[in-house]
Amino acid sequence: MLATFDLIALAASVGKIVFLTFLVILPLVSIAVYFERRISAVIQDRVGPNRVGVPLTLFGFKKDWQPFGIGGLAQAAADGLKFILKEDFVPKNVRTFYYWLAPCLTVVPALLTCVVLPFGSELNLSFLGLAEPIKLVIADLSVGPLFTFAIASIGVYGIVLAGWSSNSKYPFLGGVRASAQMISYEMSLGLSIIPVLMIFGELNLTKMSAFQDANGWLLLPFWGEGLTLSRWVLLIPIVISFVIFTVSMFAETNRLPFDLAECETELVAGYHTEYSSMKFALFFMGEYAAMIIGSGMAVTLFLGGWSIPFWPYLEKVIPLQLHYTPGTTPFYTGLLHMGTFFAKVFLFIVFFIVIRWTLPRFRFDQLMALGWKVFFELALANVFLTAVLMWWFPLK
Template sequence: MDYFLSSDLWFALLKTCFLIFAVVLPMVSYTVYAERRVSALIQDRLGPNRTGFPLSLIPGVKNDWSPILGGLGQPVADAVKFLLKEDFVPAHVNKFYFWIAPALSMMPALVTLAAIPFGSTIMGVPMVVANINVGLLFMFAISSVSVYGIVIAGWSSNSKYPFLGGIRSSSQMISYELGMGLSAVPVLLIAGSTSLPKIVDFQIHNGWLLMPYMNGHLGWAKTILWIPAVIAFVTFTISMFAETNRLPFDLPESETELVAGYHTEYSSMKFALFFLGEYTAMIAGCSLIVVLFLGGYHFPGIPNGAGEGGWLPFPHFAPGTFWHAFVNACWGLVNITVFFGKVAALLLVFIWVRWTLPRFRFDQLMKLGWLYLFEIALVNIFLTAGILAFTH
């Protein structure tokens, strides 16, 4: 009973609600909008630019359409469409598994976000829902469960195209999870911890793994370690593309071969859950890349929490006063903004890659995972261990 009345539980609930409802779900919606607009720019067309908000309500504005604000209401229209659309369940499916598959695909992506440190502190409260010592292992373990939702969806649909999509997804996930896990080992060796907040703290004091020169003098040890860090970043990012089923690795749902893959038979909110799960997994993957390689919420010159770690001038107040707490909260919000700004930049890279590269053949996909990424990631571990042993 005392646990349910404790402040830690309520702070965790508040951080969870903020992360899911105020950040992730709106970010998912507008990532879809950004993808449609960016793909339109790449393909030299307009994209959604009409569904918006009534600008004529603003005094002096006569036209509801704006080239900048037009289309910003498209995610709202999409959500209403999915909610009101008929939920059609084919008669030939296994209904129980058909119903639970979308939830099994959506939930792991949301749960993995609990271990992500998306900010420093606000009024002494760390901006991470679950601050656990094995945060990286927790994310790998939970994210691997999402493949069950896809496989169950393909099997329970009792249709050949969804079944082929589910089989492809399971083999793809198994193949690239090995490369992704091995790619993260050099980061653990360099930072000396599996705790994600500690990995961020290491980069705050020693420079980002991809840009070690961003914190102080670039010594020769940092210069040498930058090489395996870049290799780990490349292999980890490629594996993340495959884990989130993004082009050029979208073989489980390739429209030109399998209609829509594992969600061919789904409609309405069940299809929307697969859609939300894919984009939430993409946000979680980009967040993990930011934490491991790009310094997390840190940015040179911007203080962390109440002012530690930055060179920007700001007034100092005595601890325990209102203004000290106010400054702490402001810098904490700035750190959260920096973190999700980095995530948004990586999301744009994911979108750009999707609309510029062709899809692999399945044999090419498996060859890349087993004959190249796996070996490169494995050799990179020995390279990192050798450099650390030599420099220390």
């Protein structure tokens, strides 16, 4: 029989899974789609979605309700409903089992990688009678980045199976392109974080966030030990790592300017050409979920994770405890840390969207040359540069 503490830990884990997956990531996919349409409309000088609201006219009212007075805010929900209600058409010549399996292999790894992301410091619920605070991470593993890359790499199987099982030339070419692209950029993506791990000296994402809370972000070392000369010198390889990581993440998630696997001008829709209804929606969801997790990883490694920027200076004017103190962090601070993390992730997603609607698409040979002839060598050289700088300017 489970002890009381085990039941509390189990309930906390289930609650974090439900919260992060069903109340954050999946709604954030819809929000990201809406903002993508709005931002693209602004960039292209269009109106964008401005009609869909809550359909009160179906119940006899004279006018639909627009939430917050913003037209089109329910467009993403309408699109989701459309996917559910559309006919699930399956072509006769597909390899049925793998055709059905491919969307699952795409969306599940994208959602599974979120378990190691610390989306806050801790939640102190002592006012409810809980002695131990709840860590705001589902699985506090000591190999967080390795787990993320290992699980995320499984997503390529879903794309390859989608292209092959569709038994059509355009999906097949899209699947081949996607597999070559994702495997190529995984090399530079993995190598780009090695300088970060060398500086932190560990692989636990929660401890990385706590370190940056106390000593300044890697890209913003303005307090604590971040004010030392060695940290400022190490900004050179960190900036290089951040650029390589970000660009490689664009390629890994098949986002413009690296969406050669599904470019409509050449391959109709690439590997999901033959998909419709909810199976197509799963591919759609997997892409945006991977973008959200990639943004969360970038925020955790380079931008302080859940830590509030400039908290040592803010505490002098704001009478609140804004920093992380293990075991005694106030409840409101845990909520502020959680809100800070999701705000950073959302801003990074907006950056993804702006880049998509700003830059033209690469040619496939340019994409592969950038990955193998530029980023791979640059990431290796950056590891060597970091080692030299850490030897010359040792961290305390």
